[in-house]
Amino acid sequence: MKGEKNRKDLNLFDKSLTIDEDIEIAETYKKTENMNNTVIIKDNYEQIVGFSLGNEFFGIDILNVEEIIKPIEPTYVPNTKKYLIGIINLRGKIIPIVDLHLKFELDKGYIGPESRVIIVATKKCNVGFLIDKVDRVYYIDKKSIEPTPANVPQNLEKYIKGVGKLDSGIITLLNVNEILKDNVALS
Amino acid sequence: MPEDIDEMEEVIQDFITEAEELIEELDENLVELENNPKDAELLNKIFRAFHTIKGSSGFLGFDNLTSLTHKLEDVLNKLRKFELEMNSTIMDVVLAGVDKTKLIIESIKNGEDYESINIDENITELNKILEPGDVAKNKKEETEKNTDKNEEAEESGDTDNLIALQEEEIKKEIKQNPEQATVGQPEKDIDAKIEELLRQRMEEDRKRRQERKIQKNISKSTDNSMSPAENKKHNIVEQTIRVDVNKLDDLMNLVGELVLSKNRLLRISQKVKEKLNGDEVSEELSGVASQITLVTSDLQMSAMKTRMITIGKVFNKFPRIVRDLSKKVDKDIDLIIEGADAELDKSVIEEINDPLVHLVRNAVDHGIENKAEREQSGKPLRGRVILSSFHEGNYIVIKVQDDGRGMDAGVLKQKALEKSLISEAEAKQMSDQEAFSLIFKPGFSTAKKVSNISGRGVGMDVVKTNIEKLNGIIKVQSEKGKGSTITLKIPLTLAIIQALLVKISGEFFAIPLVNVVETAKITSSDLGKVENRDVLNLRDHIIPIAYLGDALGIGKDKKVIDEEEIYVVVVAVAEKRIGFVVDSLIGREEIVIKSLGNYLTNIKAISGATIMGDGAVTLILDVGSVVRESSNISNKIEDHFIRYDKEADSVSCLIASNNDEIVKNISSIMRSKDYKVDVAKNNKDGMNAVFKKIYDVVFVDLSIPFAGGYEFVKKLREFSAYKKALVVGLSKDVLEDKEKSSETKIDGVISCPVGEEKINQILMSVTHREGRVA
Incomplete structure (x- = not known):
């Protein structure tokens, strides 16, 4: 039983993220263990990649994240919606890039030294999300995830899975599949 | 007639492949049927499979296979109509029949004597299922079947043995089916019965031989068939394996990646050469690069060839089509097929069939005049339709040519005007070439009457749409009284193409080279206006012209064109020609088409992307879509001229x-x-x-x-x-x-x-x- 759990851990840590999640997770473990004096059961927790977009804080399920890269100049694609800033070549694969600022109609950000592209993978496709800054991976107790609060703007509501609580505040969990459902082509 | 043998061999090869595939499926389906004996869908499927095999084998003259599958088909027919109920006895018999079918096909494949395989037992068993009581019919069927063998014997000149053979056979038959003999037939009557049967059969045989001779003559005149006796002698041994198309696609993708890497390597070696000119390392690198280029293009060619099929596959069914059609319209027409061995990609073959059928039909129905007309104009009574194909670089050119009445540009314009497909002014501007292209407009037909062959004005639209889909171009040539030629130019493969790179508003775009007719450098004085639209006068041809950026929706307000140096790419898609102004021409490159993925679907004007030697992504234009868009452009070319004169004092x-x-x-x-x-x-x-x-x-x-x-x-x-x-x-x-x-x-x-x-x-x-x- 224990061996199996360790193996699982190894797999989860194998994601080559650019942030030192191991330490963070170890801390989270310790904390929880001290408090409850029990072993964490992974199934009760969601692993979320946290990132910021303007002043807001968002999260994507780690299972949807394939990798995180620095922004490279995309090739503009005509006849597409504004938030699709173009396509890039990622090791021979064509990846469309969505600027989440524009997608969520937040203040138009610009690319700074900390800007990153999160490559998300779903069954349907791989797409890059341009965001301001990647934070780290959080373990969020499934029970602490609440439904979307009422004050969320209507145009965003369908993209949001729920809101998770962190020590430092709240994190808005995004529904990647829903974001990718929209048609990007201009008619 | 060695060509015919080859053709026949190919047909048989196809039959074997198809039959094997069907039988493979049959085994699976039958097993499934045993679990779901009432599944109507499944029963139908099995029925159809037998039906297909029966049909093709009958056509090819594999008589024992035909009668066996015919019986199997009958059984399945009853099953699927629920006149019979599936049980394990029936299943056993059916499966035994399938096994025998396999055996026969196997021996056909190996060029063995398939006709010596005895199917009598299976037939009897199947008959028992079909009509448990009726033995007489059983026997008759049996007799009929066996005649074939005798016929063959006789045909090969073995007349003397015939009666003896038949007698022996009938005896054997009765021995094999003892129950037949006992049911209502006293032993002593057997001899009499044999004689009677023998007489009957001789009669039948004679009739049949005559029929066959007539048939043979017919098939010889269409020179596309041969008697089964001849093809039996020919061994069919071909070394092929069937490969899942997906695997080939994967292979093609990998080759595509390799081509991209090769382009990259070439670029790097170029750079190194520039930097360290004459250096040993640079020489070595460029040597390796050219070696890899060579191997890659060979590999690419081989990989492409694995997906290639000869166009004969499509062409081969035209003799029949033309024969039937010409009979219907009462014209004498010779179909001449040339270059049936040209190869092209499987996916292209699939798309090309329909357009060709329409074009050939048109040639027969509209192109070739009727006999009286031909006589009047002093032409030979027999009309000619030539279907030919050949390779030209990375393209295949297919021509449908007839020596009929040709098209009259004036009449076409008149028709188009009547149907208000064009305006008066447009008609005046139109060259003959353009007028011929009118036939591709949906709803346009010159036929006075709608026949069941053509005249609804749909066919040419199908041609256009399919060719457009393939990124091909159509050219119509016609001379009144002499005939018309319709030429299709289609890329051999859809995965790796030659493209012209252009720059538009600072962005690179790739235009498939097959669509590029020519490029030109002009000045603003070469531009003109027709109905307030920009046109280009290129060697006395008036073609519409637009800024490509506008057609792509990225040109708004951009002032990027130098009036004195305007670069134009004249593109063609299906029957249309249009000139596009670009900022500059970059050059020709071999590109690998990559899909934009599932997220970016239905993007207007873009058909895919490719990765350049430097790793950058370049979009590939969907020329058909761009040309369609260009008809809605309101911007003028002069809106994009660079204005050096500035507002004063600012x-x-x-x-x-x-x-x-x-x-x-x-x-x-x-x-x-x-x-x-x-x-x-x-x-x-x-x-x-x-x-x-x-x-x-x-x-x-x-x-x-x-x-x-x-x-x-x-x-x-x-x-x-x-x-x-x-x-x-x-x-x-x-x-x-x-x-x-x-x-x-x-x-x-x-x-x-x-x-x-x-x-x-x-x-x-x-x-x-x-x-x-x-």
């Missing part, structure tokens, strides 16, 4: 930076000098800005996203309007950037934040340099 500057501090710092200084200030936050915005307006000064943050200021300046200087403008780099590390900036054409580098004095200094120093700033 100076402007562009600050390209994503750093708010820098922008604030410089804009306040420049505003105090009465400059109008625009800001761009990345390369792309920056380029968009400079295309719309010519700035006097451009400040470029050398760390601007995405690719940095040097890239921006490089692009800027490529743009003819900015060859001489003042470009200032903004840097945090002046020392390093000064060094780099000498390579690019930056007029000066300053560190930020900057004071007014420094800016003055830069502006002055440059102004003093003669010729730099006007």
Whole structure:
């Protein structure tokens, strides 16, 4: 039983993220263990990649994240919606890039030294999300995830899975599949 | 007739492949049926499979296979109508029948004597299922079947043995089916019965032989068939394996990747050569690069060939079509097929079938005149339709040619006018060539009557749509009284293509070379107007012309074209021709088409993307879609001419930076000098800005996203309007950037934040340099 759990851990840590999640997770473990004096059961927790977009804080399920890269100049694609800033070549694969600022109609950000592209993978496709800054991976107790609060703007509501609580505040969990459902082509 | 044998062999090969596939499925389905004996869908499927095999084997003259599958089909027919109920006995018999079918096909495949395989037992068993009581019929069927063998014997001149053979056979038959003999037939009558049967059979045989001779003559006249006796002698041994198409696709994709890497390697080796000219390492590298280029293109060719099928596959069914059609319309027509061995990609073959059927039908129905007309005009009574194909570079050219009445441009225009497909003015402008293209308009038909062959005005539209889908082009040639030729030019494969790279508003785009008719450099004086639309007069041909950026929806307000040097790409898609103005022509390149993925679907005007030698992504234009879009363009070409004459007394500057501090710092200084200030936050915005307006000064943050200021300046200087403008780099590390900036054409580098004095200094120093700033 224990061996199996360790193996699982190894797999989860194998994601080559650019942030030192191991330490963070170890801390989270310790904390929880001290408090409850029990072993964490992974199934009760969601692993979320946290990132910021303007002043807001968002999260994507780690299972949807394939990798995180620095922004490279995309090739503009005509006849597409504004938030699709173009396509890039990622090791021979064509990846469309969505600027989440524009997608969520937040203040138009610009690319700074900390800007990153999160490559998300779903069954349907791989797409890059341009965001301001990647934070780290959080373990969020499934029970602490609440439904979307009422004050969320209507145009965003369908993209949001729920809101998770962190020590430092709240994190808005995004529904990647829903974001990718929209048609990007201009008619 | 060695050609016929080859053809026949191919047909048989196809039959075997198909039959094997069906039988493989049959085994599976039958097993499934045992679990679900009432599944109507399944029963139908099995029935159809037997039916198909029966049909083809009957056509090819594999008689025992035909009768066996015929019986199996009968059983299944009863099962699927639920006149019989599936049980294990029936299943056993059916499966035994399938096994025998396999055996026969196997021996056909190996060129063995398939006819010696005895199917009598299976037939009897199946008959028992079909009609448990009726034995007489059983026997008759049996008799009929066996005649074939005798026929063959007789045909090969073995007449003497015939009676003996038949007698023996009938005896054997009765022995094999003892129950037949006992049911209502006393033993002593057998001999009499044999004699009677024998007589009957001789009669039947004679009739049948006659029939067959007639048939044979017919089939010889269409020279596309041969008697089964002849093909039996021919061994069919071909070494092939069937491969899942997906695997081939994967292989093709990998080869595609390899081609991309090869392009990259070539570029690097070029660079190295430039840097270390004559160096041993550079020589070695370029040697390796060319070796890899060679191997890659061979590999690409081989991989492509695995997906290739001869066009004969499509052509082969035309003799029949033409024969039937010409009978129907009472014309004598010879179909001549040339170049049936040209190969092209499987996916292309699939698309090309329908258009060809329509074109050939048209030639027969509209093209060739009826006999009386032909006689009058002194033409030979037999009309001719020539279907030919040949390779031309990476394309295949298919021609459908007839020696009929040809098309009359005037009549076509008149018809189009009547149906208000074109306007009066358009009709006047139209060349004959363009008038011929009218036949591709939906709803257009010159046939006076709608027949069941053609005349609804749909066929040519199908041709157009399918050819457009394949990125091909159509050319119509016709001479009144002499005939018409319709030429299709289609890329051999859809995965790796030749493309022309062009630049539009600073972006690269690839136009499939098959669609490019020609490129030209013109000046604004070559442009004209028809009904307030831009047209180009190119060697006395008037073609519509538009800025490609407008057709793509990225051209708005961009002033990127030099009036004195306008580059035009004349493209063709299906029957249409149109000229597109581009900023500049880059060159020809071999590109690998990649899909944009599931997220970017149905993007107008873009068919895919490719990766260039330097790793950048370039979009591939969907020429058909672009041409369609271009009819809605309201912008004029002159809207895109670079205007060097500025508004009086106004100076402007562009600050390209994503750093708010820098922008604030410089804009306040420049505003105090009465400059109008625009800001761009990345390369792309920056380029968009400079295309719309010519700035006097451009400040470029050398760390601007995405690719940095040097890239921006490089692009800027490529743009003819900015060859001489003042470009200032903004840097945090002046020392390093000064060094780099000498390579690019930056007029000066300053560190930020900057004071007014420094800016003055830069502006002055440059102004003093003669010729730099006007």
